Amino acid sequence: MARQREFNEDKALDAAMQVFWEKGFEATSISDLTSRMGIQRPSIYSTFGDKKGLFEAALRKYTSFHAAYVRTNLQNNASVKEAFRAFFENMVAKEYKKSPNWGCFCINSMVELSPHDEKFEILTREHQMYLSVIFQETIERGLRSGELDAGINAKGLAQTLVVSLIGLTVIMKSRPERSFVDNSVEVILTLLN
Amino acid sequence: MARQREFNEDKALDAAMQVFWEKGFEATSISDLTSRMGIQRPSIYSTFGDKKGLFEAALRKYTSFHAAYVRTNLQNNASVKEAFRAFFENMVAKEYKKSPNWGCFCINSMVELSPHDEKFEILTREHQMYLSVIFQETIERGLRSGELDAGINAKGLAQTLVVSLIGLTVIMKSRPERSFVDNSVEVILTLLN
DNA sequence: AAAACAACATACTGATCAGTACGTAATTTT
DNA sequence: AAAATTACGTACTGATCAGTATGTTGTTTT
Numbered sequence: 001m002a003r004q005r006e007f008n009e010d011k012a013l014d015a016a017m018q019v020f021w022e023k024g025f026e027a028t029s030i031s032d033l034t035s036r037m038g039i040q041r042p043s044i045y046s047t048f049g050d051k052k053g054l055f056e057a058a059l060r061k062y063t064s065f066h067a068a069y070v071r072t073n074l075q076n077n078a079s080v081k082e083a084f085r086a087f088f089e090n091m092v093a094k095e096y097k098k099s100p101n102w103g104c105f106c107i108n109s110m111v112e113l114s115p116h117d118e119k120f121e122i123l124t125r126e127h128q129m130y131l132s133v134i135f136q137e138t139i140e141r142g143l144r145s146g147e148l149d150a151g152i153n154a155k156g157l158a159q160t161l162v163v164s165l166i167g168l169t170v171i172m173k174s175r176p177e178r179s180f181v182d183n184s185v186e187v188i189l190t191l192l193n
Numbered sequence: 194m195a196r197q198r199e200f201n202e203d204k205a206l207d208a209a210m211q212v213f214w215e216k217g218f219e220a221t222s223i224s225d226l227t228s229r230m231g232i233q234r235p236s237i238y239s240t241f242g243d244k245k246g247l248f249e250a251a252l253r254k255y256t257s258f259h260a261a262y263v264r265t266n267l268q269n270n271a272s273v274k275e276a277f278r279a280f281f282e283n284m285v286a287k288e289y290k291k292s293p294n295w296g297c298f299c300i301n302s303m304v305e306l307s308p309h310d311e312k313f314e315i316l317t318r319e320h321q322m323y324l325s326v327i328f329q330e331t332i333e334r335g336l337r338s339g340e341l342d343a344g345i346n347a348k349g350l351a352q353t354l355v356v357s358l359i360g361l362t363v364i365m366k367s368r369p370e371r372s373f374v375d376n377s378v379e380v381i382l383t384l385l386n
Numbered sequence: 387a388a389a390a391c392a393a394c395a396t397a398c399t400g401a402t403c404a405g406t407a408c409g410t411a412a413t414t415t416t
Numbered sequence: 417a418a419a420a421t422t423a424c425g426t427a428c429t430g431a432t433c434a435g436t437a438t439g440t441t442g443t444t445t446t
Contacts (some may be wrong), residue, residue, distance in 0.1 A: 026219035100308035111304040114295035115439035125367035156376040167360030174318035183349040195391040
């Protein structure tokens with residue numbers, strides 16, 4: 001290579017992720033991206049291909065960060081029940097702090113793009129499957145330690161918690177009364193008993 | 194009025210609903226709409242205001258139809274447990290038949306528009322609240338008949354079922370293995386026991 | 387039948403879209 | 417230092433966007 005990059009590719013991608021997360025794919029223009037990424041239009045195309053390529057890179061960055069975040073959170077607590085409670089309650093509290101509330105970039109993409117683009121159908125599905133595995137491993141840890149009832153179906157419960165997590169994330173976009181979400185979390189957590 | 198309408202407003206709105214449901218707000222152009230509605234561009238503006246006005250009319254039509262559909266479905270069965278089982282299983286089966294899978298127009302709108310437009314935040318929230326009331330009334334019917342355990346918290350459970358319904362609808366957009374969704378439905382239904 | 391009125395269709399507006407051609411600046415290799 | 421290479425910035429492309437001006441057609445009222 002001759003001349004060196006003046007911008008940090010990772011920081012630029014991070015900025016793009018935020019814009020796409022906030023506005024979605026269709027509502028985001030290249031001009032929105034250049035201004036927030038702090039780079040020129042041709043730099044986007046030479047570095048990331050096209051708009052969809054940039055979106056894909058941003059989503060991959062998000063999912064890998066998010067997966068690590070979820071994994072760390074659940075491993076952080078010796079009690080599996082407390083780990084899930086803290087995880088769900090924290091996630092609710094965080095969403096109610098922000099206004100407006102962008103939800104989860106992967107879920108947003110699943111809703112907007114998956115039915116129209118197989119690449120994103122696969123990408124978003126695989127992230128949910130990955131979360132499901134993390135949940136399942138956490139539940140199995142609770143089964144081994146005896147904290148959880150041996151009658152629990154780890155896989156089915158993990159899948160249900162992923163579904164619940166999605167449902168909570170989505171409904172919070174419409175800003176229901178806090179008690180609505182709190183009640184739901186409470187009922188969902190009874191599945192661990 | 195002088196000259197009479199040549200198109201059926203209700204049928205045109207129905208066509209618009211389908212387009213918006215399939216593609217979302219941003220990805221739908223006025224040209225998409227005119228061709229599918231079978232009317233000319235100025236007819237849209239004179240009848241529905243602007244693109245967002247048409248979208249709102251379409252979404253209102255959807256939610257009122259959907260609410261009636263859910264209500265009828267749940268009232269159709271003497272057993273509350275069987276009613277919820279049939280409702281969830283039917284909803285899963287229907288989504289897996291269609292390809293691609295547009296999900297729920299109201300949920301799509303909640304994800305795409307609610308964080309950026311208060312009108313749709315309210316509209317989509319109120320539909321979820323309405324569904325929650327239908328669910329709660331159904332659960333209370335089961336409590337009165339003795340079919341459901343008296344310890345059940347009707348409101349909290351209804352809210353949780355709404356959250357679960359949203360989660361299931363959304364995750365099916367990424368076409369997970371059928372067993373993933375079936376397992377989740379099974380676990381969710383245990384909340385009625 | 388004439389006048390008023392409303393829905394129709396065509397064709398247009400300026401703005402913005404995603405993507406690119408091209409000239410300039412910086413860094414490397416020869 | 418000259419040549420090659422790559423990034424940068426400006427300015428552009430044709431296409432498409434949401435929305436509208438305008439003239440025509442059909443129906444009602446006078």
